[in-house]
Amino acid sequence: MISAEIARRGRSAKIYLRPTGFVDAPFGYDGQTMRLAGGLIWFAMVEAIAADASGRFDSALIPVERVEDFVASLPEPQASMARLQLDRIVAPRAALTLGARTVRLDQPQVMGILNVTPDSFSDGKGLAADPAEAAARAVGMAEAGAAIIDIGGESTRPGAKTVWEGDEIARVVPVLERLRHAGVALSLDTRKGAVMAAGLAAGAHLINDVAALTWDDEALRVAAASTCPVVLMHFQGNPTTMQQDPRYRDALLDVYDWLEQRIAAAVAAGVARERIIVDPGIGFGKSLRHNLAILNGLALYHGLGLPILLGASRKRTIGALSNEAPVEQRLGGSITLAMTGARAGVQLLRVHDVFETAQAIRVWRGLRDEALTPG
Template identity: 45%
Template sequence: MYYRPIARTDSARPETALTLAGGWCWFDEVELIRRDAEPEIIPATHLPEEEMIRLCEPRKPLGTLALDAPRIMGILNVTPDSFSDGGQFDVEDAAVARAFALREMGADILDIGGESTRPGATEVSEDEEIARTAPVISELRARGFDGLISIDTRKALVADQALEAGANMLNDVSGLEFDPAMVEVAEISGAPICLMHAQGLPEDMQDDPRYGDVLLDIYDYLEDRIALAEAHGVERANIIADPGIGFGKTVAHNLALIRGLSLFHGLGCPLLLGVSRKRFIGTVGHAEEASARMPGTLAVTLTGLAQGVQIHRVHDVAEIVQGVRLWDAIARGYAEESDA
């Protein structure tokens, strides 16, 4: 059985409502889902104790970054071929300047990647990926960059070198499948690690993705990968889960996952949503160029906020930060700042 909390943010909160993941959403009803029966709605008070703890327990901060408010992860691809911004920041000076600009715009986390994982992309060697990422991270720390830095890689050696250079978070789009040694890096370093679902490799993941039930299949996958990490000494509290929007999914799969995002709080981990400028946004929103998909990205981001997703990985940081601040002020209240 699966338990999807029906997340709400309305100020008219019943006394019996439970707080979702220690954040800004609450719930007093749960959708009980079975693979072999129609779903039903049950009171949240009927949850098994273990499920209630997983859904309600506040998530561990990422370093000093509390997760009781939405957090923005700014994308910095130091690659020549990423689907949206490839070639824009693959020179060190440009990458460093962009990183500081993203921080100024309001990015809480910087996600640096040296290998494109867009559909059809081919693998980059470890040496090349390290050469693209580690010097940028090192230079950022040398210049006093104070934000959380995540290394977006599938490879343990790249991750290790990034941590040595000053990164403090891991983001593995393969969910520890591409390089089994990645789990050792996470365990030894103690760095938080994001585990994402992807069906297939970038070379072929969009050829013909299929699922029995996309929401439940991906939940089970992430539960299995988290259990694997725990078996190797990584604490569940140190794991972030990402359903992998656009990685081996059709438009229908992506939309189903977004509608059911709150289910993934049952993993007992913070959630990361990465939808920025993705093709399904262009398809549904009639925006052929990736750079024109910010409004659609914001729409999906706000949907994620309404379901309690803590971390949002985006290209258009300034625009998304503005939208999130307005959403947050409406949902949680706004303290006016002095003009002095």
């Protein structure tokens, strides 16, 4: 029995809860389902995973109607740990206030990628030198269904070189300034404190940091001093080396633990917990199998109690699973992974193909609305 094995191992054991057993609607199942993060998804089962420093040692599928008894059967501190996770799994996620825009998180929202770099692996060529065109493209993405536009001036793809912060500022600030009164919710994709400060002053409403505020001390200071939401993304290594034999004890659980630690560090530095969004960092220091394990287990991260951002659009994982399809031929895979996120309750989907993803989400939303409309 999982509780007995945890008791035997003592405080070194850790418990994780992953919502699963998703159902179309809760009607007729009183007490047998729970609502996921205040959104459009209900679940009937919880996977309990027990692990220690050596990895997973036990797991169990628990029906929702018995989950409270299961938690009560656990020793301390694991019982308190599980109870907190369960509370966080079902707690609604507050809407984001981003300038003049309010972005609800009770449903999946699209974040459009705008790379103002000369070396983006996907769609940024030429935009670094043309802020007016970049701003026009941002407006077009908003009209196509993007709730947020994520603007970045440095490529962090595998093998990318670091951009001097002055060059990065020169790329992103003119675009932000052109958009600050356009009524568009603006995210700034950067890991550097100086760029964050310049971007926020120019009109950015959200910081999206692939380094989870670890790149420099200034990044953490700027984030703490601001009032904007902050995305903390998991990574291993750096863009130059991150795909050189990445290793994990258990990718799904290790990313959870790492994000938990970065949340605690950010809060200790003065970043309000309710301002934090987490991103498991698909493709950042992870093999194909690591990425797939994380994608299959995405719902685990609801136990952190914060909104989840998924950025899997056009990534190497898609090419690896589709005869090495080049970047421009990865739309189908990108939609598949976006919908994998939506079905797992992910609140923010960071994508290149805004119109197509927004359409897929609208169709999914139509299915959910029908399922949740009593007959």
